[in-house]
Amino acid sequence: LRRRTRDIATREAWVDAVEEGLAALLAEAKASRRRLHGVGVGVPGFVDFARGHIHQLTNVEGWEDVPLADVLGQRLQTRVRVDNDVNAMALGECTFGAGRDYDHAVFVTLGTGVGGALLIDGSLYRGAYSMAGEIGHMSINARGRRSPEGRGGLELYVGNRALVGRAVRQIKAGRRSAIRELVGGDLDQVSPKTIARAASAGDGLGREIFDYAADCLACTFASVTYLLQPQVFIVGGGVAYSGAVLFDPLRQRLAERLSPYFASRIEVCPATLGNRAGMIGSAALALA
Protein backbone atom coordinates (compact mmCIF):
# COMPACT_ATOMS: atom_id res chain seq x y z
CA LEU A 1 0.00 0.00 0.00
CA ARG A 2 1.61 3.26 -1.11
CA ARG A 3 0.47 6.85 -0.81
CA ARG A 4 2.27 9.89 -2.15
CA THR A 5 2.95 12.51 0.52
CA ARG A 6 2.27 15.32 -1.95
CA ASP A 7 -1.30 14.04 -2.46
CA ILE A 8 -2.05 14.54 1.25
CA ALA A 9 -2.47 18.18 2.17
CA THR A 10 -2.39 18.36 5.98
CA ARG A 11 -1.08 16.50 8.99
CA GLU A 12 -4.63 15.56 9.96
CA ALA A 13 -5.31 14.15 6.50
CA TRP A 14 -2.08 12.17 6.79
CA VAL A 15 -3.19 10.63 10.09
CA ASP A 16 -6.58 9.81 8.48
CA ALA A 17 -4.79 8.16 5.55
CA VAL A 18 -2.70 6.03 7.90
CA GLU A 19 -5.81 4.93 9.80
CA GLU A 20 -7.60 3.98 6.59
CA GLY A 21 -4.50 2.25 5.27
CA LEU A 22 -4.17 0.24 8.44
CA ALA A 23 -7.82 -0.89 8.22
CA ALA A 24 -7.29 -1.89 4.58
CA LEU A 25 -4.16 -3.86 5.42
CA LEU A 26 -5.87 -5.68 8.29
CA ALA A 27 -8.84 -6.50 6.04
CA GLU A 28 -6.54 -7.77 3.32
CA ALA A 29 -4.69 -9.96 5.83
CA LYS A 30 -8.04 -11.08 7.32
CA ALA A 31 -6.49 -10.21 10.70
CA SER A 32 -8.22 -8.77 13.74
CA ARG A 33 -6.93 -5.60 15.36
CA ARG A 34 -5.70 -7.66 18.28
CA ARG A 35 -3.05 -9.18 15.95
CA LEU A 36 -1.56 -5.70 15.49
CA HIS A 37 1.74 -5.54 17.36
CA GLY A 38 2.46 -1.87 16.79
CA VAL A 39 3.22 0.71 14.14
CA GLY A 40 6.65 1.88 13.02
CA VAL A 41 7.19 5.16 11.21
CA GLY A 42 10.33 6.30 9.38
CA VAL A 43 10.37 10.00 8.49
CA PRO A 44 12.89 12.14 6.62
CA GLY A 45 14.15 14.54 9.26
CA PHE A 46 15.09 15.12 12.87
CA VAL A 47 13.30 12.99 15.42
CA ASP A 48 13.52 12.50 19.15
CA PHE A 49 13.30 8.73 19.05
CA ALA A 50 12.69 8.21 22.77
CA ARG A 51 9.56 10.41 22.72
CA GLY A 52 8.58 9.72 19.09
CA HIS A 53 8.65 13.48 18.59
CA ILE A 54 9.39 15.10 15.23
CA HIS A 55 11.55 18.22 15.51
CA GLN A 56 11.48 19.04 11.80
CA LEU A 57 11.18 17.27 8.47
CA THR A 58 13.49 17.95 5.54
CA ASN A 59 11.64 19.05 2.39
CA VAL A 60 8.17 18.50 3.92
CA GLU A 61 6.30 21.61 5.06
CA GLY A 62 4.20 21.86 8.22
CA TRP A 63 5.87 19.16 10.28
CA GLU A 64 7.65 21.09 13.00
CA ASP A 65 7.40 19.99 16.63
CA VAL A 66 4.92 17.16 16.12
CA PRO A 67 4.46 14.57 18.90
CA LEU A 68 3.72 11.94 16.24
CA ALA A 69 3.97 8.83 18.41
CA ASP A 70 1.34 10.30 20.78
CA VAL A 71 -0.96 11.59 18.04
CA LEU A 72 -0.87 8.39 16.01
CA GLY A 73 -0.87 6.15 19.08
CA GLN A 74 -4.09 7.74 20.40
CA ARG A 75 -5.78 7.49 17.02
CA LEU A 76 -4.73 3.90 16.28
CA GLN A 77 -4.80 2.70 19.89
CA THR A 78 -1.49 0.91 19.54
CA ARG A 79 2.19 1.43 20.31
CA VAL A 80 3.86 3.71 17.75
CA ARG A 81 7.60 4.19 17.28
CA VAL A 82 8.94 7.00 15.18
CA ASP A 83 12.46 7.23 13.84
CA ASN A 84 14.48 8.92 11.15
CA ASP A 85 13.94 7.13 7.81
CA VAL A 86 17.63 6.32 7.44
CA ASN A 87 17.66 4.73 10.90
CA ALA A 88 14.62 2.69 9.90
CA MET A 89 16.34 1.57 6.68
CA ALA A 90 19.48 0.73 8.62
CA LEU A 91 17.43 -1.30 11.10
CA GLY A 92 15.90 -3.18 8.16
CA GLU A 93 19.31 -3.83 6.60
CA CYS A 94 20.83 -5.01 9.86
CA THR A 95 17.88 -7.19 10.83
CA PHE A 96 17.17 -8.75 7.43
CA GLY A 97 19.73 -7.45 4.91
CA ALA A 98 23.41 -6.75 4.28
CA GLY A 99 24.09 -5.88 7.93
CA ARG A 100 22.92 -9.15 9.46
CA ASP A 101 26.43 -10.46 10.18
CA TYR A 102 27.94 -7.28 11.66
CA ASP A 103 27.88 -5.61 15.07
CA HIS A 104 29.65 -2.40 14.02
CA ALA A 105 28.43 -0.88 10.78
CA VAL A 106 27.80 2.46 9.17
CA PHE A 107 24.82 2.71 6.81
CA VAL A 108 24.88 5.32 4.12
CA THR A 109 22.08 6.23 1.72
CA LEU A 110 22.87 8.13 -1.43
CA GLY A 111 20.12 10.24 -2.96
CA THR A 112 19.12 13.90 -3.05
CA GLY A 113 20.79 14.03 0.32
CA VAL A 114 23.30 11.68 1.90
CA GLY A 115 21.98 10.04 5.05
CA GLY A 116 23.64 7.79 7.59
CA ALA A 117 22.97 5.53 10.54
CA LEU A 118 25.29 3.85 13.03
CA LEU A 119 25.26 0.29 14.29
CA ILE A 120 27.39 0.12 17.44
CA ASP A 121 27.80 -3.07 19.47
CA GLY A 122 24.80 -4.54 17.68
CA SER A 123 22.37 -1.65 18.34
CA LEU A 124 21.44 1.46 16.42
CA TYR A 125 23.19 4.44 18.00
CA ARG A 126 21.25 7.70 17.80
CA GLY A 127 23.61 10.00 19.69
CA ALA A 128 22.86 12.05 22.79
CA TYR A 129 19.77 13.72 21.27
CA SER A 130 18.62 11.24 18.58
CA MET A 131 20.08 13.17 15.67
CA ALA A 132 23.33 11.31 15.00
CA GLY A 133 24.25 9.83 11.62
CA GLU A 134 24.15 12.98 9.48
CA ILE A 135 27.10 11.80 7.43
CA GLY A 136 26.03 13.99 4.50
CA HIS A 137 26.90 17.12 6.47
CA MET A 138 30.40 15.98 7.43
CA SER A 139 32.88 18.32 5.78
CA ILE A 140 35.34 17.20 3.12
CA ASN A 141 36.74 20.71 2.80
CA ALA A 142 36.98 23.22 5.64
CA ARG A 143 37.06 26.01 3.04
CA GLY A 144 34.48 24.37 0.75
CA ARG A 145 31.00 25.32 -0.39
CA ARG A 146 28.73 26.96 2.16
CA SER A 147 25.33 25.63 3.17
CA PRO A 148 23.02 26.12 6.15
CA GLU A 149 24.81 23.12 7.69
CA GLY A 150 28.33 24.52 7.45
CA ARG A 151 31.04 24.29 4.81
CA GLY A 152 32.13 21.55 2.44
CA GLY A 153 29.44 19.03 3.45
CA LEU A 154 29.73 15.72 1.60
CA GLU A 155 26.25 15.86 0.05
CA LEU A 156 27.07 19.17 -1.67
CA TYR A 157 29.53 17.13 -3.77
CA VAL A 158 27.87 13.73 -4.15
CA GLY A 159 24.14 14.39 -3.79
CA ASN A 160 22.02 13.69 -6.89
CA ARG A 161 21.86 17.38 -7.80
CA ALA A 162 25.66 17.70 -7.69
CA LEU A 163 26.19 14.64 -9.91
CA VAL A 164 23.61 15.73 -12.47
CA GLY A 165 24.83 19.33 -12.40
CA ARG A 166 28.39 18.23 -13.14
CA ALA A 167 27.29 16.13 -16.12
CA VAL A 168 25.00 18.77 -17.60
CA ARG A 169 27.57 21.58 -17.21
CA GLN A 170 30.24 19.61 -19.04
CA ILE A 171 27.92 18.49 -21.83
CA LYS A 172 26.69 22.08 -22.29
CA ALA A 173 30.34 23.16 -22.48
CA GLY A 174 30.74 20.85 -25.47
CA ARG A 175 32.01 17.65 -23.87
CA ARG A 176 30.94 14.57 -25.87
CA SER A 177 29.26 11.90 -23.80
CA ALA A 178 26.91 8.95 -24.21
CA ILE A 179 24.81 10.62 -21.50
CA ARG A 180 23.44 13.08 -24.09
CA GLU A 181 22.30 10.23 -26.33
CA LEU A 182 20.76 8.28 -23.45
CA VAL A 183 18.41 11.21 -22.77
CA GLY A 184 17.76 11.85 -26.48
CA GLY A 185 19.41 15.25 -26.24
CA ASP A 186 17.06 16.51 -23.49
CA LEU A 187 19.49 17.46 -20.71
CA ASP A 188 16.63 18.03 -18.25
CA GLN A 189 16.21 14.27 -18.25
CA VAL A 190 19.75 13.53 -17.02
CA SER A 191 19.61 11.57 -13.75
CA PRO A 192 22.19 9.72 -11.66
CA LYS A 193 20.83 6.54 -13.30
CA THR A 194 21.61 7.85 -16.81
CA ILE A 195 25.11 8.80 -15.72
CA ALA A 196 25.60 5.37 -14.15
CA ARG A 197 24.37 3.61 -17.30
CA ALA A 198 26.76 5.65 -19.44
CA ALA A 199 29.63 4.99 -17.02
CA SER A 200 28.94 1.24 -17.01
CA ALA A 201 29.13 1.30 -20.81
CA GLY A 202 32.56 2.95 -20.60
CA ASP A 203 31.60 6.59 -21.20
CA GLY A 204 34.46 8.89 -20.16
CA LEU A 205 32.39 11.65 -18.59
CA GLY A 206 30.19 9.17 -16.74
CA ARG A 207 33.24 7.44 -15.29
CA GLU A 208 34.84 10.73 -14.29
CA ILE A 209 31.72 11.77 -12.42
CA PHE A 210 31.54 8.47 -10.55
CA ASP A 211 35.28 8.49 -9.82
CA TYR A 212 34.96 11.97 -8.35
CA ALA A 213 31.92 11.05 -6.26
CA ALA A 214 33.67 7.88 -5.09
CA ASP A 215 36.72 9.87 -4.00
CA CYS A 216 34.59 12.36 -2.04
CA LEU A 217 32.75 9.48 -0.37
CA ALA A 218 36.09 7.77 0.32
CA CYS A 219 37.35 10.92 2.07
CA THR A 220 34.38 10.86 4.46
CA PHE A 221 34.47 7.06 4.86
CA ALA A 222 38.17 7.30 5.79
CA SER A 223 37.39 9.96 8.41
CA VAL A 224 34.55 7.85 9.82
CA THR A 225 36.83 4.80 9.87
CA TYR A 226 39.51 6.67 11.81
CA LEU A 227 36.89 7.89 14.26
CA LEU A 228 34.68 4.81 14.75
CA GLN A 229 36.46 1.88 13.10
CA PRO A 230 33.35 0.01 12.01
CA GLN A 231 33.59 -3.38 10.29
CA VAL A 232 31.70 -2.27 7.21
CA PHE A 233 30.02 0.54 5.31
CA ILE A 234 26.70 -0.57 3.85
CA VAL A 235 25.72 1.73 1.03
CA GLY A 236 22.17 2.03 -0.25
CA GLY A 237 19.96 4.54 -2.06
CA GLY A 238 19.53 5.10 -5.80
CA VAL A 239 23.14 5.70 -6.81
CA ALA A 240 24.32 2.69 -4.81
CA TYR A 241 22.60 0.36 -7.27
CA SER A 242 25.04 1.46 -9.98
CA GLY A 243 27.33 -1.40 -8.94
CA ALA A 244 31.00 -1.56 -9.94
CA VAL A 245 31.23 1.97 -11.40
CA LEU A 246 30.71 3.25 -7.87
CA PHE A 247 32.04 0.47 -5.64
CA ASP A 248 35.32 -0.25 -7.46
CA PRO A 249 36.72 3.30 -7.23
CA LEU A 250 35.17 3.76 -3.78
CA ARG A 251 36.99 0.76 -2.33
CA GLN A 252 40.25 1.73 -4.03
CA ARG A 253 40.19 5.37 -2.93
CA LEU A 254 39.21 4.40 0.60
CA ALA A 255 42.22 2.07 0.85
CA GLU A 256 44.49 4.86 -0.43
CA ARG A 257 43.15 7.23 2.22
CA LEU A 258 43.74 4.87 5.15
CA SER A 259 46.86 3.53 6.86
CA PRO A 260 47.26 -0.25 6.45
CA TYR A 261 45.99 -1.06 9.98
CA PHE A 262 42.68 0.54 9.10
CA ALA A 263 42.54 -0.28 5.37
CA SER A 264 42.87 -4.01 5.97
CA ARG A 265 40.03 -4.01 8.50
CA ILE A 266 37.24 -2.26 6.63
CA GLU A 267 34.72 -3.43 4.04
CA VAL A 268 32.33 -1.57 1.77
CA CYS A 269 29.27 -3.38 0.46
CA PRO A 270 25.95 -2.54 -1.16
CA ALA A 271 22.66 -2.62 0.73
CA THR A 272 20.45 -5.53 -0.31
CA LEU A 273 16.87 -4.58 0.54
CA GLY A 274 16.60 -1.88 -2.12
CA ASN A 275 13.72 0.55 -1.75
CA ARG A 276 11.88 -1.86 0.53
CA ALA A 277 14.51 -1.22 3.24
CA GLY A 278 12.53 1.67 4.73
CA MET A 279 9.30 -0.31 4.90
CA ILE A 280 10.96 -3.43 6.28
CA GLY A 281 12.90 -1.28 8.72
CA SER A 282 9.78 0.50 9.96
CA ALA A 283 8.24 -2.90 10.62
CA ALA A 284 11.40 -3.92 12.47
CA LEU A 285 11.02 -0.70 14.47
CA ALA A 286 7.50 -1.71 15.51
CA LEU A 287 8.71 -5.16 16.56
CA ALA A 288 11.88 -4.02 18.36
Next chain:
Amino acid sequence: LRRRTRDIATREAWVDAVEEGLAALLAEAKASRRRLHGVGVGVPGFVDFARGHIHQLTNVEGWEDVPLADVLGQRLQTRVRVDNDVNAMALGECTFGAGRDYDHAVFVTLGTGVGGALLIDGSLYRGAYSMAGEIGHMSINARGRRSPEGRGGLELYVGNRALVGRAVRQIKAGRRSAIRELVGGDLDQVSPKTIARAASAGDGLGREIFDYAADCLACTFASVTYLLQPQVFIVGGGVAYSGAVLFDPLRQRLAERLSPYFASRIEVCPATLGNRAGMIGSAALALA
Protein backbone atom coordinates in the same frame (compact mmCIF):
# COMPACT_ATOMS: atom_id res chain seq x y z
CA LEU B 1 57.27 7.65 40.26
CA ARG B 2 58.37 8.69 36.78
CA ARG B 3 60.77 7.11 34.33
CA ARG B 4 61.73 8.46 30.92
CA THR B 5 61.15 5.96 28.13
CA ARG B 6 64.29 7.11 26.36
CA ASP B 7 66.41 6.09 29.36
CA ILE B 8 65.25 2.49 29.00
CA ALA B 9 66.85 0.71 26.07
CA THR B 10 64.89 -2.50 25.54
CA ARG B 11 61.48 -4.01 26.14
CA GLU B 12 62.98 -6.37 28.74
CA ALA B 13 64.58 -3.45 30.58
CA TRP B 14 61.20 -1.70 30.52
CA VAL B 15 59.48 -4.70 32.12
CA ASP B 16 62.28 -4.82 34.74
CA ALA B 17 61.77 -1.11 35.44
CA VAL B 18 58.02 -1.61 35.92
CA GLU B 19 58.65 -4.50 38.31
CA GLU B 20 61.13 -2.44 40.35
CA GLY B 21 58.80 0.56 40.29
CA LEU B 22 55.91 -1.54 41.54
CA ALA B 23 58.02 -2.89 44.42
CA ALA B 24 59.07 0.66 45.31
CA LEU B 25 55.47 1.91 45.26
CA LEU B 26 54.26 -0.97 47.43
CA ALA B 27 57.11 -0.34 49.90
CA GLU B 28 56.32 3.37 50.00
CA ALA B 29 52.64 2.59 50.65
CA LYS B 30 53.63 -0.05 53.23
CA ALA B 31 51.22 -2.33 51.38
CA SER B 32 51.52 -6.07 50.81
CA ARG B 33 51.33 -7.49 47.29
CA ARG B 34 47.93 -8.89 48.13
CA ARG B 35 46.56 -5.34 48.22
CA LEU B 36 47.48 -4.96 44.53
CA HIS B 37 44.28 -4.96 42.50
CA GLY B 38 45.89 -4.92 39.08
CA VAL B 39 48.01 -2.87 36.73
CA GLY B 40 46.79 -0.51 34.02
CA VAL B 41 48.98 0.58 31.14
CA GLY B 42 48.32 3.41 28.68
CA VAL B 43 50.57 3.38 25.60
CA PRO B 44 50.85 5.73 22.63
CA GLY B 45 49.78 3.57 19.70
CA PHE B 46 47.50 0.85 18.40
CA VAL B 47 46.36 -1.71 20.93
CA ASP B 48 43.99 -4.66 20.87
CA PHE B 49 42.35 -3.86 24.19
CA ALA B 50 40.56 -7.20 24.63
CA ARG B 51 43.85 -9.14 24.44
CA GLY B 52 46.10 -6.40 25.85
CA HIS B 53 48.17 -6.76 22.70
CA ILE B 54 50.22 -3.90 21.23
CA HIS B 55 50.10 -3.77 17.43
CA GLN B 56 52.51 -0.86 17.11
CA LEU B 57 53.59 2.22 19.05
CA THR B 58 53.87 5.66 17.52
CA ASN B 59 57.35 7.18 17.85
CA VAL B 60 58.68 4.32 20.02
CA GLU B 61 60.91 1.76 18.29
CA GLY B 62 60.83 -1.97 18.90
CA TRP B 63 57.24 -2.31 20.11
CA GLU B 64 55.53 -4.17 17.29
CA ASP B 65 53.26 -7.11 18.04
CA VAL B 66 53.87 -7.28 21.77
CA PRO B 67 51.46 -9.29 23.97
CA LEU B 68 52.08 -6.85 26.80
CA ALA B 69 49.24 -7.88 29.11
CA ASP B 70 50.54 -11.48 29.04
CA VAL B 71 54.22 -10.56 29.41
CA LEU B 72 53.65 -8.10 32.24
CA GLY B 73 50.93 -10.23 33.87
CA GLN B 74 53.27 -13.24 34.12
CA ARG B 75 56.09 -11.14 35.51
CA LEU B 76 53.99 -9.24 38.04
CA GLN B 77 51.57 -12.07 38.77
CA THR B 78 48.56 -9.78 38.57
CA ARG B 79 45.87 -8.76 36.12
CA VAL B 80 47.15 -6.26 33.54
CA ARG B 81 45.03 -4.15 31.20
CA VAL B 82 46.58 -2.32 28.29
CA ASP B 83 44.93 0.47 26.36
CA ASN B 84 45.78 3.36 24.10
CA ASP B 85 47.03 6.31 26.19
CA VAL B 86 44.26 8.60 24.95
CA ASN B 87 41.63 6.05 25.97
CA ALA B 88 43.28 5.84 29.39
CA MET B 89 43.23 9.65 29.71
CA ALA B 90 39.60 9.71 28.59
CA LEU B 91 38.73 7.07 31.17
CA GLY B 92 40.45 9.21 33.82
CA GLU B 93 38.57 12.33 32.71
CA CYS B 94 35.21 10.57 32.60
CA THR B 95 35.68 8.80 35.94
CA PHE B 96 37.19 11.65 37.94
CA GLY B 97 37.39 14.74 35.71
CA ALA B 98 35.50 16.92 33.23
CA GLY B 99 33.55 13.97 31.79
CA ARG B 100 31.96 12.83 35.06
CA ASP B 101 28.51 14.21 34.25
CA TYR B 102 28.23 13.01 30.64
CA ASP B 103 27.28 9.73 28.95
CA HIS B 104 28.16 10.80 25.41
CA ALA B 105 31.46 12.60 25.04
CA VAL B 106 34.38 12.94 22.68
CA PHE B 107 37.81 13.43 24.27
CA VAL B 108 40.47 15.18 22.26
CA THR B 109 44.12 15.64 23.18
CA LEU B 110 46.17 18.28 21.43
CA GLY B 111 49.91 17.77 21.23
CA THR B 112 52.45 16.56 18.68
CA GLY B 113 49.57 14.49 17.39
CA VAL B 114 45.85 14.90 17.91
CA GLY B 115 44.30 11.94 19.72
CA GLY B 116 40.72 11.10 20.52
CA ALA B 117 38.52 8.76 22.52
CA LEU B 118 34.78 8.16 22.50
CA LEU B 119 32.40 7.84 25.41
CA ILE B 120 29.18 6.26 24.15
CA ASP B 121 26.26 5.40 26.45
CA GLY B 122 28.57 5.78 29.43
CA SER B 123 31.33 3.44 28.22
CA LEU B 124 34.52 3.93 26.24
CA TYR B 125 33.92 2.78 22.68
CA ARG B 126 36.96 1.33 20.95
CA GLY B 127 35.45 0.37 17.59
CA ALA B 128 35.34 -3.06 15.98
CA TYR B 129 39.11 -3.64 16.34
CA SER B 130 40.13 -1.39 19.27
CA MET B 131 41.57 1.38 17.13
CA ALA B 132 38.75 3.92 17.04
CA GLY B 133 39.16 7.54 18.11
CA GLU B 134 41.90 8.62 15.68
CA ILE B 135 40.34 12.05 15.31
CA GLY B 136 43.70 13.54 14.28
CA HIS B 137 43.59 11.62 11.00
CA MET B 138 40.10 12.77 10.05
CA SER B 139 40.39 14.87 6.91
CA ILE B 140 39.52 18.55 6.80
CA ASN B 141 40.43 18.75 3.11
CA ALA B 142 40.00 15.93 0.62
CA ARG B 143 42.68 17.57 -1.56
CA GLY B 144 44.87 18.60 1.37
CA ARG B 145 48.36 17.66 2.53
CA ARG B 146 49.39 14.03 2.12
CA SER B 147 50.58 11.81 4.94
CA PRO B 148 50.85 8.04 5.48
CA GLU B 149 47.33 8.28 6.92
CA GLY B 150 45.68 9.90 3.90
CA ARG B 151 45.09 13.50 2.91
CA GLY B 152 44.24 16.62 4.87
CA GLY B 153 44.36 15.00 8.32
CA LEU B 154 43.50 17.42 11.14
CA GLU B 155 46.80 17.01 12.97
CA LEU B 156 48.76 18.15 9.91
CA TYR B 157 47.15 21.56 10.53
CA VAL B 158 46.85 21.80 14.30
CA GLY B 159 49.59 19.53 15.68
CA ASN B 160 52.34 21.26 17.65
CA ARG B 161 54.75 21.16 14.70
CA ALA B 162 52.21 22.85 12.42
CA LEU B 163 51.51 25.65 14.93
CA VAL B 164 55.18 26.32 15.60
CA GLY B 165 56.06 26.07 11.89
CA ARG B 166 53.43 28.68 11.02
CA ALA B 167 54.75 31.10 13.64
CA VAL B 168 58.41 30.65 12.73
CA ARG B 169 57.80 30.99 8.98
CA GLN B 170 55.95 34.25 9.40
CA ILE B 171 58.49 35.72 11.82
CA LYS B 172 61.33 34.73 9.46
CA ALA B 173 59.42 36.43 6.64
CA GLY B 174 59.58 39.66 8.63
CA ARG B 175 56.30 39.62 10.55
CA ARG B 176 56.60 41.44 13.88
CA SER B 177 55.38 39.47 16.85
CA ALA B 178 55.77 39.28 20.62
CA ILE B 179 56.61 35.61 20.08
CA ARG B 180 60.14 36.58 18.96
CA GLU B 181 60.73 38.55 22.15
CA LEU B 182 59.32 35.78 24.36
CA VAL B 183 62.03 33.43 23.08
CA GLY B 184 64.75 36.07 23.19
CA GLY B 185 65.13 35.98 19.42
CA ASP B 186 65.93 32.22 19.35
CA LEU B 187 63.24 30.87 17.03
CA ASP B 188 64.21 27.25 17.83
CA GLN B 189 62.65 27.88 21.23
CA VAL B 190 59.19 28.73 19.89
CA SER B 191 56.61 26.33 21.33
CA PRO B 192 52.80 26.23 21.36
CA LYS B 193 53.06 27.63 24.89
CA THR B 194 55.00 30.69 23.69
CA ILE B 195 52.46 31.28 20.96
CA ALA B 196 49.63 30.95 23.47
CA ARG B 197 51.29 33.37 25.87
CA ALA B 198 51.74 35.92 23.07
CA ALA B 199 48.15 35.41 21.90
CA SER B 200 46.78 35.89 25.43
CA ALA B 201 48.69 39.18 25.63
CA GLY B 202 47.01 40.33 22.40
CA ASP B 203 49.77 39.57 19.89
CA GLY B 204 48.35 39.59 16.34
CA LEU B 205 50.31 36.65 14.96
CA GLY B 206 49.66 34.55 18.05
CA ARG B 207 45.92 35.20 17.78
CA GLU B 208 45.89 34.42 14.07
CA ILE B 209 47.57 31.08 14.67
CA PHE B 210 45.11 30.14 17.39
CA ASP B 211 42.13 31.34 15.33
CA TYR B 212 43.28 29.19 12.42
CA ALA B 213 43.84 26.14 14.62
CA ALA B 214 40.45 26.69 16.28
CA ASP B 215 38.73 26.84 12.89
CA CYS B 216 40.40 23.61 11.73
CA LEU B 217 39.40 21.91 14.99
CA ALA B 218 35.87 23.33 14.61
CA CYS B 219 35.60 21.78 11.13
CA THR B 220 36.38 18.34 12.54
CA PHE B 221 34.25 18.86 15.66
CA ALA B 222 31.31 19.82 13.44
CA SER B 223 31.76 16.65 11.36
CA VAL B 224 31.97 14.54 14.51
CA THR B 225 28.87 16.27 15.90
CA TYR B 226 26.89 15.52 12.73
CA LEU B 227 28.01 11.90 12.87
CA LEU B 228 27.81 11.08 16.59
CA GLN B 229 26.00 13.96 18.27
CA PRO B 230 27.83 13.78 21.60
CA GLN B 231 26.91 16.08 24.48
CA VAL B 232 30.38 17.52 24.81
CA PHE B 233 33.92 17.71 23.49
CA ILE B 234 36.47 17.55 26.30
CA VAL B 235 39.76 18.97 25.12
CA GLY B 236 43.06 18.24 26.86
CA GLY B 237 46.77 18.16 26.06
CA GLY B 238 49.32 20.98 26.12
CA VAL B 239 47.63 23.47 23.82
CA ALA B 240 44.28 23.01 25.56
CA TYR B 241 45.64 24.76 28.64
CA SER B 242 45.90 28.00 26.68
CA GLY B 243 42.38 28.87 27.81
CA ALA B 244 40.26 31.53 26.10
CA VAL B 245 42.60 32.11 23.13
CA LEU B 246 41.72 28.60 22.00
CA PHE B 247 38.27 27.96 23.45
CA ASP B 248 36.60 31.26 22.50
CA PRO B 249 37.23 30.99 18.74
CA LEU B 250 36.73 27.21 18.85
CA ARG B 251 33.21 27.51 20.32
CA GLN B 252 32.32 30.34 17.94
CA ARG B 253 33.56 28.59 14.79
CA LEU B 254 31.90 25.34 15.79
CA ALA B 255 28.54 27.10 16.18
CA GLU B 256 29.00 28.69 12.73
CA ARG B 257 29.69 25.29 11.20
CA LEU B 258 26.58 23.61 12.61
CA SER B 259 22.86 23.97 11.96
CA PRO B 260 20.96 25.34 14.98
CA TYR B 261 19.58 21.92 16.04
CA PHE B 262 23.13 20.68 16.50
CA ALA B 263 24.80 23.94 17.58
CA SER B 264 22.42 24.40 20.52
CA ARG B 265 23.07 20.88 21.80
CA ILE B 266 26.85 20.72 21.94
CA GLU B 267 29.41 21.92 24.48
CA VAL B 268 33.17 22.28 24.37
CA CYS B 269 35.10 22.28 27.62
CA PRO B 270 38.67 21.84 28.81
CA ALA B 271 39.92 18.67 30.44
CA THR B 272 40.57 19.09 34.15
CA LEU B 273 43.08 16.43 35.17
CA GLY B 274 46.00 17.95 33.25
CA ASN B 275 48.99 15.71 32.69
CA ARG B 276 47.89 13.42 35.52
CA ALA B 277 44.95 12.26 33.35
CA GLY B 278 46.94 9.41 31.81
CA MET B 279 48.13 8.14 35.19
CA ILE B 280 44.73 8.46 36.83
CA GLY B 281 43.14 6.86 33.76
CA SER B 282 45.52 3.91 33.80
CA ALA B 283 44.60 3.33 37.44
CA ALA B 284 40.93 3.52 36.47
CA LEU B 285 41.71 0.94 33.77
CA ALA B 286 43.12 -1.43 36.39
CA LEU B 287 40.04 -0.98 38.59
CA ALA B 288 37.45 -1.21 35.77
